[in-house]
Amino acid sequence: MDPTTDNAGPSGDPGTARDALEALRAEIAKAVVGQDPAVTGLVVALLCRGHVLLEGVPGVAKTLLVRALASALELDTKRVQFTPDLMPSDVTGSLVYDTRSAEFSFQPGPVFTNLLLADEINRTPPKTQSSLLEAMEERQVTVDGTPRALPDPFLVAATQNPVEYEGTYPLPEAQLDRFLLKLTIPLPSRQDEIDVLTRHAEGFNPRDLHAAGVRPVAGPADLEAARAAVAKTTISPEITAYVVDICRATRESPSLTLGVSPRGATALLATARAWAWLTGRDYVIPDDVKALALPTLRHRVQLRPEAEMEGVTADSVINAILAHVPVPR
Secondary structure, eight states: OOOOOSOOOSTTSHHHHHHHHHHHHHHHTTTSSSOHHHHHHHHHHHHTTOOEEEEOOTTSSHHHHHHHHHHHHTOOEEEEEOOTTOOTHHHHEEEEEETTTTEEEEEEOTTSSSEEEEETGGGSOHHHHGGGHHHHHHSEEEETTEEEEOOSSOEEEEEEOOTTSTTOOOOOHHHHTTOSEEEEOOOOOHHHHHHHHHHHHTTOOTTOTTTTTOOOOOOHHHHHHHHHHHHTSBOOHHHHHHHHHHHHHHHHOTTEEEOOOHHHHHHHHHHHHHHHHHTTOSBOOHHHHHHHHHHHHTTSOEEOHHHHHTTOOHHHHHHHHHHHSOOOO
């Protein structure tokens, strides 16, 4: 993303909102080194009211990234460590009997927050994983037949270790489809790793973001103004057809048993729109679609076993499709 400074105005207007969201990258960099693409993806998800799956090996600052984002956006955040013995009520909340009033009262779970960090979500069995489905899709939790609305904004940022690691439960396709983006967190480059160790040698404490200098640079008003501006970003019929052609091509790929659903096509259109606005335009171009295709679609396709054995990946299939689908002029 390139900062845009030509729009200025009072807090909450679209120009200032874009500047404020751009400032997130510099603010989060005070705590997290070299993860600009992931920061951008999280901002896009917030603009689209979507959720994010962060995948990477242990120790690449997935949790720290989400905590730093919450601090820089001044959002309420809660963390749930997903373990094999975690129960659905530990996430959503439950009815508790009050002996003084002789009545049951609802005790909200950690899902009642703005930014829920679901840490190592694939270390818990599917029953507990599914406890988030209603919250992610309907923005509410139903306990004992009573629906209870979640705060706005609400974003689930779930981290997971690669499924080949021992003791993990792969997320079912229905839940994967609820995530707007899947962001891969790579190991840092040599220089980035040197910078990380230098910070720690100088006394950096990842558990104390305030001491690290992370300050709120944007808030809910900026986010609401940004969402309104994104909704006005123009999408031509040619771009809409381009998105459809990309998604339909995944359904016809010989390497895939499962292609992108219409929900996935809608998600790609939404993320491309948000990216276009963040880069300073009020209209979407094909490059916006290409820029968001991998994180938006990679978790919505399923490889054939024989293709997987040959070393084919979801990313390589999507990149091949992007190279062959005609680009609108």
